Amino acid sequence: MMDRPRHQSTRSGRGAPARRRLGAPARRRLGAPAPWSLVLLGGLGGLLFVLPLLGLVSRTPWLSLHELVTSSVVADALWLSLLTSVLATVLSVALGVPLAWLLARVDFVGRRVVRAVVTLPMVLPPVVGGAALLFALGRRGLVGGPLNETTGFLLPFSVWGVVLANTFVAMPFLVITVEGALAGLDRRFEHAAAALGASRLTVFSRVTVPMIAPSLRAGAVLAWARALGEFGATITFAGNLQGRTQTLPLAVFVALESDRDTAVAISLVLVALSFTVLVLLRDRWWAQ
């Protein structure tokens, strides 16, 4: 069935495209046309995402773009954003995967409460999260106070403050994704590994984690994306100091009030960065 049309098309020259369309099953549109109501609503939904991008592009000062993007404010913010978002992702994986494992595999008292608290930052306004971080880890905070008195270490208004704020809002995405994958994993593979003599830790590192790798990557990408765009918790907890705690979203916010062109340029950098990473990762990792 597949071969004949191809054969014909090579022989019959001009008439080939039409015949190929008829013969190749993959090109045929099967089924009734999509209902117009769904097309309309779905199209509107898509427009909601396309339109702002068009707006951004329409206001872009293309001639001075290079100069704007390479200014010290933007360069500082770009470097800081990359550094802190990557560090927050690493921290989210290092702490979030074991946390997800505990939530999925260990039946401890108060598991439901812990799960709810862990996912709270996903629904909490980030500003509130930043404020809460300040009360806990700020100079006079619950833990931050004693920490500052004994070691002199101060989290707020430091790069580590930014990383912590990013991790706070980003890690729940990783935990949720990984916990879901753990719940869906056939436990008999872990049992088989244990029967072969593997301790729980060995089972975790050599069987469980490799088996949920696709979800782990997806969760890490989600967490990274969330960390890159973090604004509220960061500005509340870590402040807005250029070169120290001013990430790209914060720089955009400041620039919007004083220098629109810079704001547009930074926004474009963020869009390009996120878009490139998401497209690359989607093809490589999410295909599974």
Next chain:
Amino acid sequence: MGPVIHQEAAQAEGLRARIVARHESNDRDGHDRSSSFTLDIELEVGSGQTAALLGPNGSGKSTTVDVLAGIMPLDDGRIELNGRLLDEPSSNVYVATDQRNVGVVFQQSLLFEHLNVLDNLAFGPATNSSRRVARQKVKPWIEAFDLGRLLNRRPSELSGGEAQRVALARTLAAEPELLLLDEPLAAVDVTARTELRRTLRGCLAEFAGPRLLITHDPSDAFLLADRIHVLEGGSVVQTGTPQEIRLRPRTPFVAALAGLNLMTASNDSGVLTIDDAAISLRTSNTATQGPVLVTIAPNAVALHLESPHGSPRNAWPTVVASVEPLGDITRIGLDRPLPLSVDVTPDAVAAMDLRPGLEIWASVKATEIQLDAA
């Protein structure tokens, strides 16, 4: 004192277990709640012995595997392997799965997809030695199971039979003290099953410790086990050698399970020499040569008071060993030279006055002897 200690050591060899555990139906629809019951069985398997736990689905077989492997704790009873206590709720002993040295071969081979065949095999040895040493350690198993050309493959690239062979080798390479086979042939297609069964038989013979085969398939149990425990609704309803189970089934379920006469033989151009029996039979099948698996249905055998006329080629004099009424039919056990189960009607029993010790003739048509390559 010496001999006493020696005797105790000998007694401690093997698996001794009294298993009491709640069996939950793993029926995902949840409509069959009634299949939850308490499993309560006793098992004793000596080193070098193969026991089979034979039962239908939902009889408690998987729960037995889970508690022996330590995946699930006992509710009561005790499990002792080679004198070492593995689980005893009353004395608060519970040894975790990875510390038990119980090797399990599961129905689905459960090979790790992220590892190739070689690293799957080396998984057990790698838990207590370096990966390089582990790979060395599995070499004899690669040869024994003829896995050399599969080593770089991923599990998804293996056939069902190949995957199960790898799973078997992987379990043995971990050097377990007890070999637990959980429906090892059930997920394998019929063509691969014959070969895999032969491999299994070979590896059971090689394995020095106690072996427990969990199966719903009577032919596996009858062919591979020295002793069969028939499990029904969470209890062992009958225990015995395959022969005893076949000749004296105690429940209709066992009778149905044990209905088939299975034996090994060698086929030489239509002449079947039955193993361990001083008799040869004629078969119409000359295609399946060499070692074969012989199946004779119990209703394919005819009994006669005198040498049957028309001389069907497969007729021999024998003695009635047992007479068991099983509802609509009566199962007759035949003695040497060929111990077969024969199903006859109660009318025939009365007409021929069949009773243990009676000398009779048995016959079976050459076309009714089913052969499979063994």
